[in-house]
Amino acid sequence: MELHKRILLLVTGDILAAMLAILAALAIHRSAVPTVADFMGVGLYRIALFVAILVFLSFLAEIYANHHQLVTSEIAFKIVFSLGVACLVFSFLSHAYPDDPHGNNLLVSAVIAFGILQFLCHVAYRLYVKCRGFARRVLILGVGPLAGRMGAIIPASDENYVLSGYVQCANEATHVPPSIIIENTGSLYETVKRQQADKIVVSLSERRGVFPIRDVMACKLDGVEVIDAPTFYEQVTGKLFLEGMNPSWIIFSDGFKVGCLRKVLKRGMDICCAVTGILLTAPFFPLIALAIRLDSPGPVFYRQERVGEKEKPFWLYKFRTMRSDAESATGAVWAQQNDSRVTRVGAFFRKSRIDELPQFFNILRGDMSMVGPRPERPEFVNKLKESIPYYSERHFVKPGVTGWAQVRYPYGASVEDALEKLRYDLYYIKNLTLSLDLMIILETIRVVLFRKGAR
Template sequence: MSKRYLAMMVGDVFCAGTAMLAAFLLRFGEMPHLADFYGLGGFRLAIFVLVMIFSAFFVELYKQDKELTPFDLAGRIAIELVLGFFVLSVIFFFLPHVMEKRGILLLSVIIFGLFQFLWHAGSRGGLIFPAFAKRVLILGTGPLANQMGSLVVESGSNYVLSGYVSCSREPVYVPAQSIVGSEDGLYETVRRQKADKIVVSLGERRGVFPLKDVLSCKLSGIEVMDAPSFYERVTGKLLIESINPSWFIFSSGFRVTALNRLLKRGIDIFCALLGGAFFLPFLPIVALAIRFDSPGPVLFRQERVGEREKPFYLFKFRTMRTDAEKGTGAVWAQKDDPRVTRLGRFLRKSRIDEIPQLFNVLMGDMSLVGPRPERPEFVEQLKKVIPYYSERHFVKPGVTGWAQVRYPYGASVEDAVEKLRYDLYYIKNLSVAFDIMIIFETVKVVLFQRGGR
């Protein structure tokens, strides 16, 4: 664990202790005496701190390969607080004389969440520990190296560009003044530049890659990454243009276990039943509104491609005219699409038109979270021009997904490429915790009505 993340964890311990003191002050109007922390009082404080730090580890707040946005951070902390309070409540249930009362615990958890968010947001943004930003040295000077350099600069305070290292037969696409060494003296260049990370960004490695020097750097504690892995870490998507099949095979992830599938299916069924029960009273109102707004059926059924490219029929509330594709065939929806009805525009923006897909989830054709299912006509077209497009069909499609919350509505081949980057990242890092994070992000997208057309 890096010094930065160790400092963040120590800060969380301080935040947890301070939160419990603040809760005591707010509840009783006075600070506890120092003697209260001996014996049972100290045990209570230690239990609270340990449970909250464990919860933070569970939601991966200290995982170094996660670059979190403020909303991602808030979502993870929210999950952490719910988990922490649940564990503390269980301990209180079995040991009521040992733990603080649940009123104090709840107040302590809420205050801790506020303190922790401010602490992590400041440290991750470089406001508290600007010196903890990692210095990145890029091996290469070609187009890929230039792209990685721009990525480092755009990453904010998380990384600092140390420069580029030139290699023989590698074209120069980077500023000449930023080249700080050559492949022959890589190890000396790393020490001189005090780099923390080397990003290998060579267009062609055969006969060029300085294996001995890179190995020396690796064994000296310098982190070595290839360009696709660094791109994934910083952006939350995959650089599919620079990925070959062996990268898929040997990289971590892309492994969905039977237990993970079972948990995911259980959550799908529970959420679909819960969502169906919640929305059931409103469905007749939506159905009547659609019938009064435009002639045609209330529900719209359309063939989509599901897991392992098996076709299924997706259900939605109808938002377009019944003759929307007459004379044109299958086409993507465009911005301000004239085929969308007046009510349909609202249903799309609010995502109410997606509610019938809960039935698809119950039937097992879809999951709550996953890549959005595409139409067969578009799938055949995209498979011909986009590498690895078929790989997105190795998991069930979802009502919402990582691409849906990170990228606006796609209506072109270029958009499909960008969304595929996010879909493959999701499949690589699939987990229940990741699904919960996407659901939190979806709530934000729905509330602000972003992305729909």
């Protein structure tokens, strides 16, 4: 299961827990099993608001991020923190709507019930991931550098995987510990059954003439999952393994599907987000403009040519955060940590992402989407296309104000960073869904509030 799907699974579990918490609160206060009518009597908008606030605050508390690295005490602390903030929010709402007939006692009981259910669900998931009794045994076919890399990512996985070992099928140089190379006596099929493997990851440096196709087919027909190294890497890390991909893998892979309905729904969500963003932030534009003018001479807005969908150039608009002559001597260069060209006000705007608010107008114009690969400058794109394979493929969708790469990886200022971010961008394009977009938007809010990643 891909990384974003595991996060969505946890979110779905919390949504169900929130609804069960409401039922539990009704049962406590009425001393009877609540009916559907009782549940609906709470009010659909109240139920939706209750669920939305709790899930949103769970995102802010980073309950879903790096879940496999959390211990039980950390899960408990994060849940308590998010529920404490939730109580403050609900207290404010109860004062804003004092005529609520359901009262605060029901709400308090529901919040407590949700905290207990959420903790139990997340601990159960952690036990599943950590418990070797539920582990899925992975057998890696190959002993070369590709096989070694696949074995190295298993311990960091949020899936319940255990490395069963490596099987050598050819005379490739050994890049894995010899102690966990399995002696392949008899057929590969017999070795797989003896190891009780649940998944085979084909990681051969060269398949021609050495790939045991009959044995692998027998394993597949016997219920053992067989996948190649790039697919396994994608499932575990939430990004694509560019070095192991080829055009046929892209063509025949299950993904890269953007139908007409999905495009229409995505565009509708973009317009709603952009209009909402403009309405909420436009009153602050005069104050932002005044701060920029008082801090340094030059225009308030800054426009820059970027590469958009199908590599069509467009003008991206931002609030100016650098000196007006920032690139007069150097030309186009990436922003660096503690960049001297950034003004005092600009440093705050970049950290808080205030400088990117004018991009809501880029969204309305159709140049950008709310979620997508970050648009790059033509000068950088031409350079990166020469050194990074598949870089042009990121332009098959509209660029975004935020994206999977932005929330999973810090600001990039080198070819190496661009390569790493491309792994995430292509993963997003391959797995593009509205649920993934919504999850990225929620993660972006957390990143912005805690001022992470910008330069």
